[in-house]
Amino acid sequence: MVQSVTHVGNAHLYKKLPYDTLKDFAPVGMLTGQMAVLTVHPSLPVKTVKEFIALAKARPNEILYSTAGNGSIPHLSMALLGSMAGIQLVHVPYKGGGPQVIALLAGESQASLATVASVIVHIKSGRLRAIGVSAAQRANALPDVPTIAEAGVPGYEMSPWIGVFAPAGTTKPVIERLNSEINKALKLPDVAQSLSGQALDPWTSTPEEFAARLKTDYDKYAQLIKLTGAKID
Numbered sequence: 001m002v003q004s005v006t007h008v009g010n011a012h013l014y015k016k017l018p019y020d021t022l023k024d025f026a027p028v029g030m031l032t033g034q035m036a037v038l039t040v041h042p043s044l045p046v047k048t049v050k051e052f053i054a055l056a057k058a059r060p061n062e063i064l065y066s067t068a069g070n071g072s073i074p075h076l077s078m079a080l081l082g083s084m085a086g087i088q089l090v091h092v093p094y095k096g097g098g099p100q101v102i103a104l105l106a107g108e109s110q111a112s113l114a115t116v117a118s119v120i121v122h123i124k125s126g127r128l129r130a131i132g133v134s135a136a137q138r139a140n141a142l143p144d145v146p147t148i149a150e151a152g153v154p155g156y157e158m159s160p161w162i163g164v165f166a167p168a169g170t171t172k173p174v175i176e177r178l179n180s181e182i183n184k185a186l187k188l189p190d191v192a193q194s195l196s197g198q199a200l201d202p203w204t205s206t207p208e209e210f211a212a213r214l215k216t217d218y219d220k221y222a223q224l225i226k227l228t229g230a231k232i233d
Helices: 006-013 049-058 073-085 097-106 116-125 172-186 189-197 207-228
Strands: 002-004 025-033 036-040 064-067 090-093 111-115 129-133 161-167
Touching (some): 002 006, 006 073, 006 207, 025 207, 036 073, 036 116, 064 073, 064 097, 073 111, 073 207, 111 116, 116 129, 172 189
Parallel strands (some): 064 111
Antiparallel strands (some): 036 111
């Protein structure tokens, strides 16, 4: 099964799921990171993360940020930023990533933490301004854009991923073989090129590293969802 980080978020968003997020699946390995970038409408007079934070502090509850919906990764990512930076922003949820970006382009919102793939064309055309990447490392597609952590919020990190899972109980040799083949594939030039064309960075890992990441993000998303109060019935 191929799943994104919403796999761990769903465990805290939904009152009841027909499966146990951690016990019913065996982590095999990661495929890519769905890196997000803090992007603002050109009308917002900021060019850096520090300027964004300063403006938000001067204008509390005035800057609108669009997301793909309540409890979505963009929502949780911006909530974490707000909490760590001590700023108050106004959340405007839309139904999906497409409408989230369209709202930013139209000026209905002034900021958004959207996936690099969804905004890179608009960043390069000048219709949007990128000021910080959400992950711990810079995006290959936007090498000149600093991470949010290095640009003014030390310790900030949101690195949504796409990974592979096997059914619980799958033997260790099978998982290790699958992991080995996945990591080999991610290093193939044509695979790397295909991912690059989608503004995605390949992420290789061992099953143990992915399992550790899974548990860390499970706890992290639980805290963020509690912070936002997001729920889905």
